[in-house]
Amino acid sequence: MPTPWLKRMACLLPVILASVPSAAATVPLLLEYAPSQAREALRVSVRNPSDYCGQEPCAANVDAARLFDYRRIAWFYRSASIYLGFMLRLPAPRTVQLVSDSGATLQLKLTFLGSYLGVNTDYPLHPALNNNVNAGCSQRRTLGAPPAMKVNWMLDAPGTSQLCWFALRESTDNYTVTYSSELEGIYQAELLPGQQPANGMYRGQALFTVGQEGTDFQVGQIRNGDGYISTSSVGFDITLTVNPALAVRLPKGDEVSLMPPGGQSEWNRWSQWNQVPTHLEGRVPFELDSNGPFRVSYRCGTVSADGRCTLTGQYSGNQHPYEVALAWNTPVEIAPGYTEQGTPNGNGRTFGYVPTLTANQGAFNLRVEDPAALQKARDRLFSGTLTLIFEAGL
Missing domain, CATH: 2.60.40 (Immunoglobulin-like)
Known part of the structure; x- marks a missing residue:
């Protein structure tokens, strides 16, 4: 059993647990541009494995990918609040310059729309209080059920920290909630208007920081304890193929x-x-x-x-x-x-x-x-x- 001090802190603020992160994770983003395809010029050519696009009808220029692993434990005890909340921050929209083999350039905007977070708990969700909407953070979908599930949160204002929460049944016994899975990011790619893409293959990179307050990706707040975040940064290797069309x-x-x-x-x-x-x-x-x-x-x-x-x-x-x-x-x-x-x-x-x-x-x-x-x-x-x-x- 945790000490009473840890119990009191868990009621007020769940605990993120950190260890030494590894080098940057890298995610491929493969895109095609071909205006002949129903005028949806930009589209993801090869999607990454994800829970989001496996459940939702993703737009042509939207993809999702597992970006990093994490582990955080929140201890609860009887009479604790049934609302479990934490601060979630996703990167602000980022403009990335892509360069072709011939030296031509294109400007691509990458916008993060939301995320999936893994949750393990020995206490069930409150059925009447699922699918919560808090200012700036909406719980759209829950995959699975206790003890292991994944929760989809979509943010109204990427680049700012938002309070996200979901509800558990009122507690009469001690129980724990463990975030122990991947964070899956959901993102959209757009070409900035006014460009005339010439045929060819364009490449570029975008790097995002992961960790505590002030980083591009923030999942809760770092406190001492038994926890883990797998990386300090996530990179995107972007390849855009502009086909003759x-x-x-x-x-x-x-x-x-x-x-x-x-x-x-x-x-x-x-x-x-x-x-x-x-x-x-x-x-x-x-x-x-x-x-x-x-x-x-x-x-x-x-x-x-x-x-x-x-x-x-x-x-x-x-x-x-x-x-x-x-x-x-x-x-x-x-x-x-x-x-x-x-x-x-x-x-x-x-x-x-x-x-x-x-x-x-x-x-x-x-x-x-x-x-x-x-x-x-x-x-x-x-x-x-x-x-x-x-x-x-x-």
Whole structure:
């Protein structure tokens, strides 16, 4: 049995027990960036073993890992308070610089959201007082049951010490509560806004201190006694792979009708009253995401002697030229070596661009001049093929 002094101290403040910590623990954090994946650009590529992501639907950029071991014993005796509380501090959000093999840099923010702590007790939890919410610290989940369980606490303000507590049944006998397990950290990775990640592999490190008040990780307060914390610091080895990614969204179907600018009503005036429109037009809209330079090309199925795309009459075989123009809803930077009009590529043209981080919206606009010439040919249908090509890289 502990001395009465230890009993009184245990009622007021549980005791963390310390021994000489070992060298820094290291946790891998493996990330991928690929904006084509449902626009969740940053995601954890290989998750660490954890209780949190094994129980919760973790977001793509959230992971958890066991960071260090600890042991702390709190003695209780009859008539002791049923509330067991301690101070928990997780690191403040940290900005980490990542550097690629080519020397390019990215800024990554690492934010700790909460933790799992192991608890062993010879007295059961109070069922009506589980899932407590204290100012800044919320008990979200308890895994297992006495004598061995793990408790999940989520903090509202990482970087500040918060009082976390949970409830036990009222005591009529002596009992102990032992924290003896791993601390599992729950963290989120985000790229700072306004960056344009180039393809490649980026690496960086973040180091966090562990121990008493004033360290990045604080679990209670250190007092003399039989206890243990396994390390004085925890390091994260961060690897971010930025993959070549190009995502293009096109309308359904593979046909485009060429119509007068006034639409169906002007078409009716042409077919019924011989009111020839000034031109015919069609449009193929698209939306494009890319994390690097890209090319957009078109190629015509048939071309005229002067290199223009042509439509071919269904019966006569007569050809009629049409124009193809690429337009963007918002300006996109033209890549070095390319022009606004594009580079000839045989039966078409190729355009090169440097993208922004947001989706780029554009369209291929088709235009037929001199519709009267089509009418004179007496063909019921003029058709042609146009191939659109989108490529990552230049």
